[in-house]
Amino acid sequence: xxxxxxxxxxxxxxxxxxxxxxSFLLARSSALTSRQRxxxxxxxxxxxxNLPIDYATTPLLAHxxxxxxxxxxxxxxxxxxxxxRMNLFQAINDAxxxxxxxxxxxxxxxxDVAFGGVFRCTTKLAETYGGDRVFNTPLTEQGIMGxxxxxxxxxxxPVAEIQFADYVFPAFDQLVNEAAKFRYxxxxxxxxxxxxxxxxxxxxxxxxxxxxxxxxxxxxxHIPGLKVIIPRGPVQAKGxxxxxxxxxxxCVVMEPKILxxxxxxxxxxxxxxxxxxxxxxxxxxxxxxxxxxxxxLYKCMAALKAAEQDFGVSVELIDLRTxxxxxxxxxxxxxxxxxxxxxxxxxxxxxxxxxxxAAAIQEDPETFVRLEAPVARIAGxxxxxxxxxxxxxxxxxxxxxxxxxxxxxxxxxxxxxxxxRHQKGDEFLRDLSMNSGILKQSMLHSSRRGVDWxxxxxxxxxxxxxxxx
Amino acid sequence: MKSIRAPLLLRRQGAAxxxxxxxxxxxxPTSILTASSTRQLRRSSSLSQRLDAKHVMFPGAxxxxxxxxxxxxxxxxxxxxxxxxxxxxxxxxxxxSFTPDLSDEEVIKLYRDMLTISIMDVIMFDAxxxxxxxxxxxxxxxxAVSVGTASALAKEDVVFCQxxxxxxxxxxxxxxxxxxxxLFANHKDYGKGRNMPVHxxxxxxxxxxxxxxxxxxxxxxxxxxxxxxxxxxxDPSIPPRVVAAYFGExxxxxxxxxxxxxxxxxxxxxxxxxxxxNGYAISTPTLEQYRGDGIASRGLGYGIxxxxxxxxxxxxxxxxxxxxxxxxxxxxxxxxxxxxxxxxVSHHSTSDDSFAYRARVEVEDWKRRDNPIARLRKWMEAKGxxxxxxxxxxxxxIRRDVLKAFAEAEREKKPPLxxxxxxxxxxxxxxxxxxxxxxKIPNMSNNDRVVIAVLIVLxxxxxxxxxxxKYVRQVARSRITARQVDHGEANEAGESENHGxxxxxxxx
Numbered sequence: 001x002x003x004x005x006x007x008x009x010x011x012x013x014x015x016x017x018x019x020x021x022x023s024f025l026l027a028r029s030s031a032l033t034s035r036q037r038x039x040x041x042x043x044x045x046x047x048x049x050n051l052p053i054d055y056a057t058t059p060l061l062a063h064x065x066x067x068x069x070x071x072x073x074x075x076x077x078x079x080x081x082x083x084x085r086m087n088l089f090q091a092i093n094d095a096x097x098x099x100x101x102x103x104x105x106x107x108x109x110x111x112d113v114a115f116g117g118v119f120r121c122t123t124k125l126a127e128t129y130g131g132d133r134v135f136n137t138p139l140t141e142q143g144i145m146g147x148x149x150x151x152x153x154x155x156x157x158p159v160a161e162i163q164f165a166d167y168v169f170p171a172f173d174q175l176v177n178e179a180a181k182f183r184y185x186x187x188x189x190x191x192x193x194x195x196x197x198x199x200x201x202x203x204x205x206x207x208x209x210x211x212x213x214x215x216x217x218x219x220x221x222h223i224p225g226l227k228v229i230i231p232r233g234p235v236q237a238k239g240x241x242x243x244x245x246x247x248x249x250x251c252v253v254m255e256p257k258i259l260x261x262x263x264x265x266x267x268x269x270x271x272x273x274x275x276x277x278x279x280x281x282x283x284x285x286x287x288x289x290x291x292x293x294x295x296x297l298y299k300c301m302a303a304l305k306a307a308e309q310d311f312g313v314s315v316e317l318i319d320l321r322t323x324x325x326x327x328x329x330x331x332x333x334x335x336x337x338x339x340x341x342x343x344x345x346x347x348x349x350x351x352x353x354x355x356x357x358a359a360a361i362q363e364d365p366e367t368f369v370r371l372e373a374p375v376a377r378i379a380g381x382x383x384x385x386x387x388x389x390x391x392x393x394x395x396x397x398x399x400x401x402x403x404x405x406x407x408x409x410x411x412x413x414x415x416x417x418x419x420x421r422h423q424k425g426d427e428f429l430r431d432l433s434m435n436s437g438i439l440k441q442s443m444l445h446s447s448r449r450g451v452d453w454x455x456x457x458x459x460x461x462x463x464x465x466x467x468x469x
Numbered sequence: 470m471k472s473i474r475a476p477l478l479l480r481r482q483g484a485a486x487x488x489x490x491x492x493x494x495x496x497x498p499t500s501i502l503t504a505s506s507t508r509q510l511r512r513s514s515s516l517s518q519r520l521d522a523k524h525v526m527f528p529g530a531x532x533x534x535x536x537x538x539x540x541x542x543x544x545x546x547x548x549x550x551x552x553x554x555x556x557x558x559x560x561x562x563x564x565x566s567f568t569p570d571l572s573d574e575e576v577i578k579l580y581r582d583m584l585t586i587s588i589m590d591v592i593m594f595d596a597x598x599x600x601x602x603x604x605x606x607x608x609x610x611x612x613a614v615s616v617g618t619a620s621a622l623a624k625e626d627v628v629f630c631q632x633x634x635x636x637x638x639x640x641x642x643x644x645x646x647x648x649x650x651x652l653f654a655n656h657k658d659y660g661k662g663r664n665m666p667v668h669x670x671x672x673x674x675x676x677x678x679x680x681x682x683x684x685x686x687x688x689x690x691x692x693x694x695x696x697x698x699x700x701x702x703x704d705p706s707i708p709p710r711v712v713a714a715y716f717g718e719x720x721x722x723x724x725x726x727x728x729x730x731x732x733x734x735x736x737x738x739x740x741x742x743x744x745x746x747n748g749y750a751i752s753t754p755t756l757e758q759y760r761g762d763g764i765a766s767r768g769l770g771y772g773i774x775x776x777x778x779x780x781x782x783x784x785x786x787x788x789x790x791x792x793x794x795x796x797x798x799x800x801x802x803x804x805x806x807x808x809x810x811x812x813x814v815s816h817h818s819t820s821d822d823s824f825a826y827r828a829r830v831e832v833e834d835w836k837r838r839d840n841p842i843a844r845l846r847k848w849m850e851a852k853g854x855x856x857x858x859x860x861x862x863x864x865x866x867i868r869r870d871v872l873k874a875f876a877e878a879e880r881e882k883k884p885p886l887x888x889x890x891x892x893x894x895x896x897x898x899x900x901x902x903x904x905x906x907x908x909k910i911p912n913m914s915n916n917d918r919v920v921i922a923v924l925i926v927l928x929x930x931x932x933x934x935x936x937x938x939k940y941v942r943q944v945a946r947s948r949i950t951a952r953q954v955d956h957g958e959a960n961e962a963g964e965s966e967n968h969g970x971x972x973x974x975x976x977x
Contacts, residue, residue: 146687147732154627154696185670187658189670224893224894
């Protein structure tokens with residue numbers, strides 16, 4: 001099964017040197033007609049790993065009405081209802097519309113919210129519910145947050161939008177010193193900013209660079225008094241957002257913006273809540289627990305599938321859903337069973353959610369004694385997100401790939417499977433080394449296709465960690 | 470802070486806001502486009518330049534005329550905004566239109582409020598120096614600003630304070646006991662012993678609990694005012710309410726101040742921003758805090774109705790706030806800014822010695838020259854409702870009351886340790902429950918407490934019953950024994966008697 005990648009690469013480079021869009025299109029069409037000619041950014045033929053996530057088939061989304069309504073967390077009345085196909089921003093819009101309709105005290109505001117928001121989450125809400133309840137604010141995040149806290153303290157349920165999570169920092173003081181402490185400070189008075197919900201898009205899309213790709217959830221998970229929630233898809237977004245709006249604690253809801261249009265599923269049409277502070281076991285397994293939340297879950301799922309197929313390991317996948325206060329019980333129970341744990345997130349690895357989960361696992365005596373390997377973290381590098389290197393800042397694998405080759409000798413006996421002796425393992429490693437070559441080249445020629453493809457690279461990282469542990 | 474997509478959005482926004490501005494112009498008498506017909510309305514809402522127009526309607530400045538003279542505006546060429554006063558330093562009324570709207574008793578009550586906080590300040594400052602209190606902040610010199618403004622608000626109005634407005638609390642009915650409970654952080658403190666001294670709050674009096682970070686209360690006040698406005702829109706039976714937000718001139722340098730004024734203006738929030746410009750932010754004098762004409766000039770920049778007032782003149786402050794409240798409720802609600810000029814006679818706090826950065830003589834001058842309490846007293850004395858005896862009597866009785874409340878609060882217990890973990894969230898989280906356990910705090914709900922209390926009562930009853938039964942049985946047994954013994958003794962006695970008689974008989 002010899003591959004022709006090495007032969008193809010020079011011609012591909014030559015193709016992409018041609019600057020005109022016409023030649024680019026020609027090259028693309030030729031790549032389509034002939035599998036021998038392709039761009040750097042495309043996948044190697046017959047590649048099994050690092051494929052772009054197929055949101056249309058991923059088991060993490062409810063593609064059928066039946067799948068959506070079989071969710072045991074939904075009340076019976078909802079399960080007997082109907083569903084509608086929605087993407088993430090439509091589901092959020094649906095939740096906001098539900099909240100506005102059911103409770104007069106709900107207000108929705110932020111920058112550019114009135115016309116529908118830059119990500120379309122508030123489309124038609126101002127028209128339907130009036131400009132007094134859905135409105136634009138001046139460009140002042142601290143003002144938006146302070147305004148929301150004041151309104152919440154006087155009995156409203158404001159849903160404030162911060163246009164990008166990258167811009168929440170002027171509002172950090174209001175969130176940390178005011179929203180989170182309001183109830184504590186007021187004491188017997190019982191007044192709080194509990195009606196407050198803050199929504200903000202987060203995460204990388206491939207070209208957001210320093211100020212349009214951050215995932216600052218760990219900054220908020222350090223703050224007692226706040227609840228931090230990250231949905232992975234439309235069904236979750238609606239249920240968790242409604243729960244957050246109705247919750248009497250201030251909630252920070254971070255929405256992975258890459259999923260706004262990508263994640264589509266059947267969403268129950270009636271109002272429902274999903275529990276806050278509860279994790280969800282997406283897939284049961286015996287050998288290793290993978291803990292994640294938001295967009296990386298899709299990469300985890302694909303990686304686990306491949307790892308299970310190739311190496312016969314059985315992996316449990318847990319979606320935290322609420323990042324703080326997080327569901328330790330579910331994670332501990334899982335790790336007590338598997339003895340191994342990998343935490344995956346997109347945000348920087350330093351002092352991140354992974355650190356908290358790993359520390360909590362080793363601190364819990366009952367869980368610690370069951371550990372058979374150190375808890376692994378797969379996360380972003382400890383750097384800002386640089387534009388042309390963005391794909392390498394998403395949890396990346398190249399370096400670890402070679403490291404693993406070396407470690408395979410050292411840890412051969414300690415590993416669940418010896419990947420070198422495994423026939424499919426050989427293919428796997430060949431895939432990886434080939435991909436790493438392409439990675440280097442795509443550094444020179446960044447393109448959207450390349451970005452999409454490289455987003456999938458986290459797969460390898462997870463698979464390798466499964467080996468490592 | 471704007472997304473890369475923002476310019477496109479702004480253009481759309483601009484068009485919309487220009488339309489709003491143009492519509493608003495319809496009612497403006499000096500408008501160049503005194504349009505009355507629909508056709509003209511349509512024309513005026515267009516962004517395009519009209520032929521021979523003296524100005525173009527830039528979305529950001531619809532009334533700006535073109536000028537062929539290049540001239541920079543210098544702040545110094547504009548006169549400083551005037552400072553309104555009703556009564557001068559001598560207690561003489563200078564605004565001839567002024568008529569007091571309070572009865573003599575009401576004026577005396579408010580005067581006593583000012584007196585009370587000034588006396589409490591001295592006592593508590595000393596108490597801190599004696600180590601009986603961790604911290605204190607006095608408001609000497611600024612009593613008229615807090616009591617005067619508060620006196621013009623309604624009970625239902627919502628108040629956000631900074632930290633030097635004990636007069637507002639006092640005026641609205643916060644008791645000396647409530648002050649002291651907070652200062653001593655005892656178990657009666659509403660804040661459950663969590664906040665530093667002087668961080669008062671009262672739900673009953675609609676005053677939000679004070680937080681230390683400066684100016685954070687200002688955008689909150691705008692949001693709270695918007696909430697009141699919406700609530701009244703949704704339920705017209707609710708009386709019209711405003712929010713009053715207090716801050717110092719130093720806090721006005723914070724971003725939150727600017728955010729608050731801007732957002733309050735754009736959302737037409739019924740909020741009164743009350744600035745105590747007392748000359749110092751801890752040690753920083755106003756000259757190092759800002760340039761320009763004080764805080765008041767900023768209100769105009771944000772399109773807010775603004776007034777500057779003599780903060781040492783109780784009557785001026787009250788009159789201004791009364792009018793501000795009316796204004797704030799007009800046109801569906803709008804913000805108003807009051808800059809009250811005063812002087813911080815006191816140190817910033819007990820942690821500060823202000824003579825390190827200002828001359829003692831400056832402070833003494835201010836104390837002598839212009840004291841808000843003295844000014845109101847002079848006015849009252851001129852009116853014949855106050856005199857030296859009343860003053861002496863009032864001061865003595867207030868001092869007694871403060872010391873009594875002080876002693877009582879100091880004796881009270883501290884709040885329970887579990888208060889440390891409560892109110893972080895509405896419900897205790899599993900983590901917090903675990904941490905309480907680690908601190909050896911029994912983690913009990915009220916239900917648990919009831920169950921335990923019932924169990925204790927039951928067990929005590931059982932023990933008492935058992936002991937009681939045993940005791941009764943023992944007593945009964947001892948009585949039986951005693952009776953038996955008595956019987957035996959009686960027999961013995963009878964026998965001995967008989968024996969005695971026998972002996973006697975024998976002797977006979």
